[in-house]
Amino acid sequence: MSATQPAATINLAVIPGDGIGPEVIAEALKVLEKVVAEEGVTLEQTEYKLGAQHWLETGETLPDEVLADLRTRDAILFGAVGAAPGDTRIPSGIIEREMLLKLRFSLDHFVNLRPSRLYGTVGSPLANPGDIDFIVVREGTEGPYVGNGGTLRGGTPHEVATEVSLNTAHGVERVVRDAFRRASERPRKHVTLVHKHNVLVFAGHLWKRTVEAVAKEFPEVTHDYLHIDAATIFMVTDPSRFDVIVTDNLFGDIITDLAAAITGGIGLAASGNINMDRTAPSMFEPVHGSAPDIAGQQKADPTAAILSAALLLDHLGYTGAARRIEAAVVADIESRNGDSRSTAAVGDAIAAAL
Amino acid sequence: MSATQPAATINLAVIPGDGIGPEVIAEALKVLEKVVAEEGVTLEQTEYKLGAQHWLETGETLPDEVLADLRTRDAILFGAVGAAPGDTRIPSGIIEREMLLKLRFSLDHFVNLRPSRLYGTVGSPLANPGDIDFIVVREGTEGPYVGNGGTLRGGTPHEVATEVSLNTAHGVERVVRDAFRRASERPRKHVTLVHKHNVLVFAGHLWKRTVEAVAKEFPEVTHDYLHIDAATIFMVTDPSRFDVIVTDNLFGDIITDLAAAITGGIGLAASGNINMDRTAPSMFEPVHGSAPDIAGQQKADPTAAILSAALLLDHLGYTGAARRIEAAVVADIESRNGDSRSTAAVGDAIAAAL
Numbered sequence: 119m120s121a122t123q124p125a126a127t128i129n130l131a132v133i134p135g136d137g138i139g140p141e142v143i144a145e146a147l148k149v150l151e152k153v154v155a156e157e158g159v160t161l162e163q164t165e166y167k168l169g170a171q172h173w174l175e176t177g178e179t180l181p182d183e184v185l186a187d188l189r190t191r192d193a194i195l196f197g198a199v200g201a202a203p204g205d206t207r208i209p210s211g212i213i214e215r216e217m218l219l220k221l222r223f224s225l226d227h228f229v230n231l232r233p234s235r236l237y238g239t240v241g242s243p244l245a246n247p248g249d250i251d252f253i254v255v256r257e258g259t260e261g262p263y264v265g266n267g268g269t270l271r272g273g274t275p276h277e278v279a280t281e282v283s284l285n286t287a288h289g290v291e292r293v294v295r296d297a298f299r300r301a302s303e304r305p306r307k308h309v310t311l312v313h314k315h316n317v318l319v320f321a322g323h324l325w326k327r328t329v330e331a332v333a334k335e336f337p338e339v340t341h342d343y344l345h346i347d348a349a350t351i352f353m354v355t356d357p358s359r360f361d362v363i364v365t366d367n368l369f370g371d372i373i374t375d376l377a378a379a380i381t382g383g384i385g386l387a388a389s390g391n392i393n394m395d396r397t398a399p400s401m402f403e404p405v406h407g408s409a410p411d412i413a414g415q416q417k418a419d420p421t422a423a424i425l426s427a428a429l430l431l432d433h434l435g436y437t438g439a440a441r442r443i444e445a446a447v448v449a450d451i452e453s454r455n456g457d458s459r460s461t462a463a464v465g466d467a468i469a470a471a472l
Numbered sequence: 473m474s475a476t477q478p479a480a481t482i483n484l485a486v487i488p489g490d491g492i493g494p495e496v497i498a499e500a501l502k503v504l505e506k507v508v509a510e511e512g513v514t515l516e517q518t519e520y521k522l523g524a525q526h527w528l529e530t531g532e533t534l535p536d537e538v539l540a541d542l543r544t545r546d547a548i549l550f551g552a553v554g555a556a557p558g559d560t561r562i563p564s565g566i567i568e569r570e571m572l573l574k575l576r577f578s579l580d581h582f583v584n585l586r587p588s589r590l591y592g593t594v595g596s597p598l599a600n601p602g603d604i605d606f607i608v609v610r611e612g613t614e615g616p617y618v619g620n621g622g623t624l625r626g627g628t629p630h631e632v633a634t635e636v637s638l639n640t641a642h643g644v645e646r647v648v649r650d651a652f653r654r655a656s657e658r659p660r661k662h663v664t665l666v667h668k669h670n671v672l673v674f675a676g677h678l679w680k681r682t683v684e685a686v687a688k689e690f691p692e693v694t695h696d697y698l699h700i701d702a703a704t705i706f707m708v709t710d711p712s713r714f715d716v717i718v719t720d721n722l723f724g725d726i727i728t729d730l731a732a733a734i735t736g737g738i739g740l741a742a743s744g745n746i747n748m749d750r751t752a753p754s755m756f757e758p759v760h761g762s763a764p765d766i767a768g769q770q771k772a773d774p775t776a777a778i779l780s781a782a783l784l785l786d787h788l789g790y791t792g793a794a795r796r797i798e799a800a801v802v803a804d805i806e807s808r809n810g811d812s813r814s815t816a817a818v819g820d821a822i823a824a825a826l
């Protein structure tokens with residue numbers, strides 16, 4: 119699959135998941151189906167039942183056969199997974215790790231792309247947000263997320279628990295290069311590395327050295343550095359300073375939720391888990407979770423899921439179709455007047471605005 | 473030293489440090505000297521030259537004899553350390569790790585206490601901040617800060633860098649108990665554990681289990697849990713929900729800078745690095761850094777350093793004197809009208825308001 123000559127058929131895997139996942143995915147598909155039909159592209163869909171509910175019914179998280187089958191698709195559209203908080207039937211974190219993170223790691227989704235933009239009429243919790251329009255390129259396959267750690271003398275007063283952050287030159291370099299490439303295509307052409315190299319010396323210096331080296335390949339791109347703690351301050355005092363942020367898996371997790379919050383909430387925040395080498399399908403998902411408390415009530419905002427579908431089209435080379443979805447979303451957002459619409463009504467409006 | 477019968481003499485170590493450190497410490501001492509004199513307490517001071525400038529002159533970070541000498545003091549008042557960014561003469565992070573973190577670890581400062589309060593007249597970057605008044609009890613001697621990690625094949629395309637987070641039942645339990653004790657003395661009596669246990673399973677479960685166990689000792693204290701990413705969202709959308717946050721060293725670093733930002737900036741944020749077992753002196757420091765860009769210009773706000781001196785008095789049992797400083801700070805803050813005063817003028821005003 120090349121980014122310049124997209125195929126005439128998209129072989130799409132759909133994982134609606136739990137909670138509000140199915141509702142928001144239904145709207146994303148409504149918009150996606152309409153736009154690809156108009157572009158003369160065939161959309162083949164295969165739905166996969168996965169998530170907390172599926173685990174309760176079958177005890178399965180992500181069987182090898184399912185993973186193998188997913189590998190045959192062009193891309194994955196993912197809703198949300200996760201049980202209701204306090205549902206003690208499901209071991210804590212099992213769905214996240216053995217399903218969501220297993221997908222990201224197995225399919226080598228090394229670019230976790232999370233754009234943040236404050237649309238004109240959307241309320242920010244910040245008093246003076248300014249122009250916010252940046253992307254976070256979060257590393258997706260390493261760092262403290264590798265699941266490498268253990269417990270010694272668990273449950274005793276002598277318990278020791280470890281978590282190992284693993285960082286490789288291979289893993290850091292490819293994502294840093296991706297961030298610089300994306301920056302080179304943006305008007306401001308600026309990369310900010312976010313880490314904590316004064317404390318996490320070994321990983322931090324690998325990241326810093328890699329940024330210095332890759333920066334030489336992109337003389338037109340400027341770059342700077344912020345510790346993660348300072349980055350959260352700027353996120354609320356001067357977010358317009360950011361253009362492209364590149365950071366590790368854990369810092370990226372934290373900073374992208376904060377970024378979503380200051381740009382009007384996770385109802386609007388889209389993401390792509392992207393394998394830029396195209397050796398496996400990439401996966402597109404709203405940043406929000408399954409929100410079991412409002413599930414099935416048509417209260418969820420499907421915009422993040424719809425924008426994730428635009429990122430999906432972008433990745434597959436259908437840039438025109440991606441831009442049409444984004445424009446329709448912007449038009450819809452700008453026409454919002456505070457009325458609460460149903461999930462389907464938002465999807466209908468965006469589809470109509472295409 | 474007991475918290476109820478304070479000694480008649482305070483044997484104080486003073487580490488002004490770099491950048492704006494000496495300026496803000498001068499004001500903290502101005503206020504401290506005045507209040508203790510009025511309370512009939514003798515203040516003996518010993519100044520220690522430490523920090524980036526001292527390293528440049530001597531190559532010393534924190535010699536063993538200096539550490540041994542510091543151990544003989546009742547408490548340490550600390551300004552800030554750190555070279556100007558881009559000063560390539562100083563190996564990155566060496567002062568932070570071999571001096572500041574070495575102090576915290578050697579003197580077993582397991583409670584890194586950081587109160588966050590939005591004073592009436594202080595501007596917050598949030599549009600609707602609400603009532604903000606919480607404390608963060610950040611673990612100070614473990615987690616990803618232990619300096620345990622390494623580099624394999626450094627500088628090659630096969631480099632692997634690791635960082636190990638170490639967490640012990642001993643270390644987690646004592647700080648969690650401290651957080652519950654502090655919560656039990658506050659009106660709202662609520663503890664929020666912040667971690668990322670769905671990903672950092674081993675450390676996360678130690679923290680969760682410990683909170684569940686310690687909570688049983690404090691039936692009057694309620695508690696809940698937030699992942700660090702969600703906590704940053706609430707920090708900007710609903711910060712008044714927080715009363716006492718307990719969290720690990722790295723998450724605490726991040727969340728306290730964000731907390732300082734939403735309550736008007738790190739010019740006001742005080743902190744204590746506290747050894748609650750009193751086996752070594754505790755250390756009190758503003759959360760801000762050395763700000764080399766404005767050093768020596770009387771531009772820095774000494775309020776954070778002055779409030780840190782109040783935390784120091786509190787720890788040594790001079791609660792009346794501590795409350796007097798806090799009241800003077802509040803009075804000064806409420807009389808601010810946006811005029812920029814010199815560092816010394818702020819110190820003078822707070823001393824006068826005592």
Ligand SMILES: CC(C)[C@H](C(=O)O)[C@@H](O)C(=O)O
Nearest residue numbers: 214215218371405670671701
């Ligand atoms: C659900 C969780 C494992 C996940 C993460 O930490 O990456 C989520 O917070 C996200 O940001 O996509």
Ligand SMILES: CC(C)[C@H](C(=O)O)[C@@H](O)C(=O)O
Nearest residue numbers: 316317347568569572725759
């Ligand atoms: C200077 C640095 C090592 C330190 C930390 O990370 O703890 C600082 O950010 C702080 O919060 O006191």
